[in-house]
Amino acid sequence: METIIRLTAALGIFGVMIxxxxFSPRRPLPIGRKQRWPINLGLATFNMLLMRLTAGGIAYLSAIAAAEKSWGVLNWFAAPAWLSIIMTLLFLDFAIYAQHFVLHKWPLLWRLHQVHHTDLEFDATTAVRFHPLETMISMAYKVLCIYLIGAHPGAVIAFEVILNGASTxxxxxxxxxxxxDKKLRWLIITPDMHRIHHSTIPAETDSNYGFSVSWWDxxxxxxxxxPKHPQTTMTIGxxxxxxxxxxxxxxxxLLPFKPLRRR
Structure with missing residues (x-):
C-alpha cells in the first residue's frame, strides 16, 4: 500500500507538471525532449527497479521497526503522535538539505551527484536524473535518520510523497x-529559486540546496x-x-569512475 501511495502521487504530480x-513554459528548451527524456526517464526507471529489488519500502519499514523496538529520540520520550509527525517532517527535511550540501562539498560524493547536474536543460525530468549509487546511498542515509529520530511511520510516507512532489x-x-514567485519563496522552493542551483556558475551551483521549504538555505x-544572468537565458549544467x-x-x-573534471 505504501508503494502504491507513493507511486500514484509521483505519477500524478509529474503529469501535472509536464x-x-x-502550455506555459518559463524558458525555451533548445535541446528537445527526444534527446533528454529517454536518458532522464531511463535513469529513473533503472533506479526504481533497483530499489524495488533491493530495498523496496525500507524507509517505512525502518520507521515501523524503530517504533516496535523503541529506537530513536521520539520513541524514547513517548512523544504524542502530532508532535512526532511534525518533528519527523522537519528533521528529515533538514537532513536532506544537509545531505545535498555534503554531496557538493565532498569530492567522492560529488562524483555521483554531478550526474544530476550534467543535464543541459531544466525540466520535470531533471528531478529524477540521479546515478543509482547516489540513490542507494541516499536511502541508506535516510534510514539512518529515521532510526535516529524514531520517525513516525505515517510521517515517513508523507515525507516521501512531499520529497518527490517538491522535487518535481x-x-x-x-x-x-x-x-x-517572490511570495511563494517565503515558504517553499520555486523553480526559479532552484534553477539557480543548476547554473554553470559555481557560486550559484553551491547555493539553494533545499528541496521543499526555503528556510534552511x-x-x-x-x-x-x-542569478547573475536572466532566468530565461542563463546556462544550465x-x-x-x-x-x-x-x-x-x-x-x-560510468561517469563517477572517470577522472573528476574541474568545475
Missing part, C-alpha cells in the same frame, strides 16, 4: 509570475535570490559537460 510546462515541482520549467546562509553526445545513459552510469 502539462504545465507544455521545483525542477519544472513552468512560468510563475515574478510577484507570485536562508538560515544557513546558502541562499541566492537571483556544468561547464566541463557541454555536449549532449557525451551524456548518454551508459556514459552517465
Amino acid at each position: 502539462g504545465w510546462e507544455y 515541482f521545483n525542477h519544472s520549467n513552468v512560468n510563475i509570475p515574478p510577484a507570485i 536562508k538560515l544557513c546562509k546558502t541562499y541566492t535570490a537571483e 556544468l561547464k566541463p559537460f557541454r555536449r549532449q553526445a557525451e551524456l548518454g545513459f551508459m556514459k552517465l552510469l
Whole structure:
C-alpha cells in the first residue's frame, strides 16, 4: 500500500507538471525532449527497479521497526503522535538539505551527484536524473535518520510523497509570475529559486540546496535570490559537460569512475 501511495502521487504530480510546462513554459528548451527524456526517464526507471529489488519500502519499514523496538529520540520520550509527525517532517527535511550540501562539498560524493547536474536543460525530468549509487546511498542515509529520530511511520510516507512532489515541482520549467514567485519563496522552493542551483556558475551551483521549504538555505546562509544572468537565458549544467553526445545513459552510469573534471 505504501508503494502504491507513493507511486500514484509521483505519477500524478509529474503529469501535472509536464502539462504545465507544455502550455506555459518559463524558458525555451533548445535541446528537445527526444534527446533528454529517454536518458532522464531511463535513469529513473533503472533506479526504481533497483530499489524495488533491493530495498523496496525500507524507509517505512525502518520507521515501523524503530517504533516496535523503541529506537530513536521520539520513541524514547513517548512523544504524542502530532508532535512526532511534525518533528519527523522537519528533521528529515533538514537532513536532506544537509545531505545535498555534503554531496557538493565532498569530492567522492560529488562524483555521483554531478550526474544530476550534467543535464543541459531544466525540466520535470531533471528531478529524477540521479546515478543509482547516489540513490542507494541516499536511502541508506535516510534510514539512518529515521532510526535516529524514531520517525513516525505515517510521517515517513508523507515525507516521501512531499520529497518527490517538491522535487518535481521545483525542477519544472513552468512560468510563475515574478510577484507570485517572490511570495511563494517565503515558504517553499520555486523553480526559479532552484534553477539557480543548476547554473554553470559555481557560486550559484553551491547555493539553494533545499528541496521543499526555503528556510534552511536562508538560515544557513546558502541562499541566492537571483542569478547573475536572466532566468530565461542563463546556462544550465556544468561547464566541463557541454555536449549532449557525451551524456548518454551508459556514459552517465560510468561517469563517477572517470577522472573528476574541474568545475
